[in-house]
Amino acid sequence: MREITLSQAVNEALAEEMRRDPTTFILGEDVAEAGTPFKVLSGLVEEFGTERVIDTPIAEPGFTGIAVGAAMTGARPIVDLMFGDFIFLVMDQLCNQAAKIHYMSGGKLNVPMVLRTNMGATRRSAAQHSQSLQALVAHIPGLKVAMPSSAYEAKGLMKTAIRDNNPVVIFEDKLMYQDKAPVPEEEYLIPFGVANIKREGSDITLIATSSMVQVAEKAAETLAAEGISAEVIDPRTIVPLDEETLLKSVKKTSRAIVIDEGHQSYGVTSEIASRLNEGAFYHLDAPVVRMGALDVPVPFSPALEDITVPTPERVAETARKLCAGEMIHAA
Amino acid sequence: MPAKTNTDDYLRMYRQMVRIRTFEDNANQLYLSAKMPGLTHMYSGEEAVAVGICEALTDDDRITSTHRGHGHCVAKGAEFKAMFCELLGKEEGYCRGKGGSMHIADQGHGNLGANAIVGGSMGIATGSALRAKLLGHDDVTVCFFGDGATAQGLMYEVMNMAALWKLPVIYACENNGYSEYTKTEEIAAGSITARAEAFGIEAHQVDGQDVLAVNALTQKLVARARKGEGPFFIELMTYRYHGHHVGDINREYYRSKDEEKDWKQNRDPIIRFRAFLVEEGIASEEEIEAMNAEIEKAAAEAVAYAEAAPYPDVSEVDMHVYAD
Numbered sequence: 275m276r277e278i279t280l281s282q283a284v285n286e287a288l289a290e291e292m293r294r295d296p297t298t299f300i301l302g303e304d305v306a307e308a309g310t311p312f313k314v315l316s317g318l319v320e321e322f323g324t325e326r327v328i329d330t331p332i333a334e335p336g337f338t339g340i341a342v343g344a345a346m347t348g349a350r351p352i353v354d355l356m357f358g359d360f361i362f363l364v365m366d367q368l369c370n371q372a373a374k375i376h377y378m379s380g381g382k383l384n385v386p387m388v389l390r391t392n393m394g395a396t397r398r399s400a401a402q403h404s405q406s407l408q409a410l411v412a413h414i415p416g417l418k419v420a421m422p423s424s425a426y427e428a429k430g431l432m433k434t435a436i437r438d439n440n441p442v443v444i445f446e447d448k449l450m451y452q453d454k455a456p457v458p459e460e461e462y463l464i465p466f467g468v469a470n471i472k473r474e475g476s477d478i479t480l481i482a483t484s485s486m487v488q489v490a491e492k493a494a495e496t497l498a499a500e501g502i503s504a505e506v507i508d509p510r511t512i513v514p515l516d517e518e519t520l521l522k523s524v525k526k527t528s529r530a531i532v533i534d535e536g537h538q539s540y541g542v543t544s545e546i547a548s549r550l551n552e553g554a555f556y557h558l559d560a561p562v563v564r565m566g567a568l569d570v571p572v573p574f575s576p577a578l579e580d581i582t583v584p585t586p587e588r589v590a591e592t593a594r595k596l597c598a599g600e601m602i603h604a605a
Numbered sequence: 606m607p608a609k610t611n612t613d614d615y616l617r618m619y620r621q622m623v624r625i626r627t628f629e630d631n632a633n634q635l636y637l638s639a640k641m642p643g644l645t646h647m648y649s650g651e652e653a654v655a656v657g658i659c660e661a662l663t664d665d666d667r668i669t670s671t672h673r674g675h676g677h678c679v680a681k682g683a684e685f686k687a688m689f690c691e692l693l694g695k696e697e698g699y700c701r702g703k704g705g706s707m708h709i710a711d712q713g714h715g716n717l718g719a720n721a722i723v724g725g726s727m728g729i730a731t732g733s734a735l736r737a738k739l740l741g742h743d744d745v746t747v748c749f750f751g752d753g754a755t756a757q758g759l760m761y762e763v764m765n766m767a768a769l770w771k772l773p774v775i776y777a778c779e780n781n782g783y784s785e786y787t788k789t790e791e792i793a794a795g796s797i798t799a800r801a802e803a804f805g806i807e808a809h810q811v812d813g814q815d816v817l818a819v820n821a822l823t824q825k826l827v828a829r830a831r832k833g834e835g836p837f838f839i840e841l842m843t844y845r846y847h848g849h850h851v852g853d854i855n856r857e858y859y860r861s862k863d864e865e866k867d868w869k870q871n872r873d874p875i876i877r878f879r880a881f882l883v884e885e886g887i888a889s890e891e892e893i894e895a896m897n898a899e900i901e902k903a904a905a906e907a908v909a910y911a912e913a914a915p916y917p918d919v920s921e922v923d924m925h926v927y928a929d
């Protein structure tokens with residue numbers, strides 16, 4: 275199968291859906307000629323014109339609100355938010371408006387929009403350009419949240435997001451834009467709420483989102499060499515969450531670590547760990563362990579930044595302890 | 606113009622502009638030689654804005670800065686060593702390596718921080734001015750931001766309050782013609798100064814490549830702001846020589862080489878001011894060359910110092926999340 279980058283995969287998904295549905299359009303800063311700073315949208319304005327690939331002023335709440343209104347009245351806007359950190363600027367439009375309109379209208383109005391943005395630290399971009407804020411939006415009922423872990427997921431999830439009748443937020447890891455993965459030429463969609471078992475195992479389950487899937491897979495390889503068999507699962511969407519697949523795995527392995535790049539406290543890892551405790555308590559041989567980013571703003575200095583995120587070494591280390599029964603009372 | 610009476614002020618302004626340009630040339634070199642982590646936004650070309658304004662301020666006056674903040678930082682009194690250390694993420698940096706280029710600031714000289722959120726400091730600057738008024742202090746706060754930032758709604762919320770409450774704040778819009786890869790006229794409808802005027806704020810437009818014009822205007826406005834006649838708005842017409850950031854090299858698709866050449870050759874704030882100093886007999890060519898050389902040497906030493914300086918200890922990672 276051919277291999278393409280995550281950036282190309284997103285680009286293809288957008289182009290295919292824009293060809294298919296004339297009500298779709300892209301709205302954001304430097305999306306047209308510049309194709310975004312990460313060049314993810316290169317070439318789209320040439321095909322679809324500036325009517326459908328629209329450069330906006332630096333007015334995030336404004337253009338997100340405009341997308342909500344357009345979505346409510348028959349269009350399918352795709353908002354490009356240059357950095358995930360800017361989600362704080364659009365919270366009202368996203369969480370008070372987009373998320374609640376279907377419910378508040380008793381199901382009469384829909385907001386079929388996509389907000390695509392990014393996440394991920396270790397790019398030396400400091401505290402306001404490095405955050406992984408998926409937990410914030412996942413907390414709000416009415417929003418769906420997708421976290422692609424490779425080019426394959428990025429394309430399939432984006433196409434599903436655009437066709438979904440709800441507001442969907444997609445977080446792409448900005449450090450993965452150039453990572454290649456096999457992506458079929460033929461059209462495919464990845465349904466929301468269906469986790470992907472990346473690697474089967476029997477001793478411990480590593481549940482990981484986005485780029486943390488790579489971290490978990492590397493840890494699993496290290497562990498395999500030591501005789502520990504780790505299962506790696508990528509939920510792909512955190513809302514909706516495929517609880518069934520996660521629970522089934524944990525009931526089999528009896529141990530789990532949940533890994534996500536958002537801050538650990540009150541985060542995605544906490545939520546998934548709780549669900550595992552509630553749904554598989556009597557099958558567990560050890561507490562479910564959360565591994566998120568340190569609870570600190572992301573520091574600029576490489577010497578500090580690199581220790582804020584989970585690494586394969588630390589995941590493997592934690593898994594070893596869990597399998598040895600060391601952490602049973604530690605949590 | 607009574608040039609002779611202001612000799613020291615003029616020489617300091619020249620010096621500060623050259624210090625900014627020299628800092629940026631070294632920062633760019635650090636990026637190109639892969640010694641600097643991440644990216645950085647160069648202030649080269651806009652020196653007369655930061656210097657003209659900051660030379661009208663005292664150490665008690667505050668500023669807020671932007672992602673393109675090295676110039677503001679130098680102009681408000683920062684030293685090279687701690688700046689280069691910050692740029693390289695070293696412990697002795699102004700922010701102990703936690704901020705880097707986009708958050709660099711010498712807090713001891715009234716710099717409240719460089720902000721990586723476009724327009725993100727407008728509330729902060731206005732709040733600083735409200736504090737001055739409430740506590741009876743006579744300092745003034747200058748809020749630096751770009752033309753692109755005028756699209757942020759926050760600006761209109763705080764200008765409204767600043768005008769209602771007559772706050773000692775000066776909104777300094779550095780109009781360099783572009784926000785990222787987009788021309789200002791494509792993202793700003795109508796006139797920028799008229800937006801401030803809509804709130805009853807006195808607004809001026811000034812040639813941002815003319816350090817004396819910027820300084821003379823700012824002096825007047827600062828004096829009036831201290832007396833409670835603020836707020837004010839200044840649109841400074843300027844130009845950035847480099848790309849949006851150091852990695853923005855192939856940029857002809859949005860900005861022509863001819864246009865860049867024209868600004869660099871015909872409107873450079875340092876070349877213009879240097880000619881003025883020589884013409885007025887304030888400094889000789891030799892004196893200016895000596896000053897330039899001394900600044901270059903200081904920068905080279907500071908870079909070497911920063912390269913050799915230690916990173917913060919890993920134990921600092923969770924230090925400063927909360928104040929004691």
Ligand SMILES: Cc1ncc(C[n+]2csc(CCOP(=O)(O)OP(=O)(O)O)c2C)c(N)n1
Nearest residue numbers: 332673721722723751752753754783784785
């Ligand atoms: C809220 C927000 N939106 C977008 C960005 C990305 N961004 C960084 S600088 C910039 C352009 C800013 O233009 P301008 O205000 O004119 O300042 P200049 O870079 O020209 O100095 C953009 C869009 C950001 N940092 N913050």
Ligand SMILES: [Mg+2]
Nearest residue numbers: 751752783784
């Ligand atoms: Mg600008």
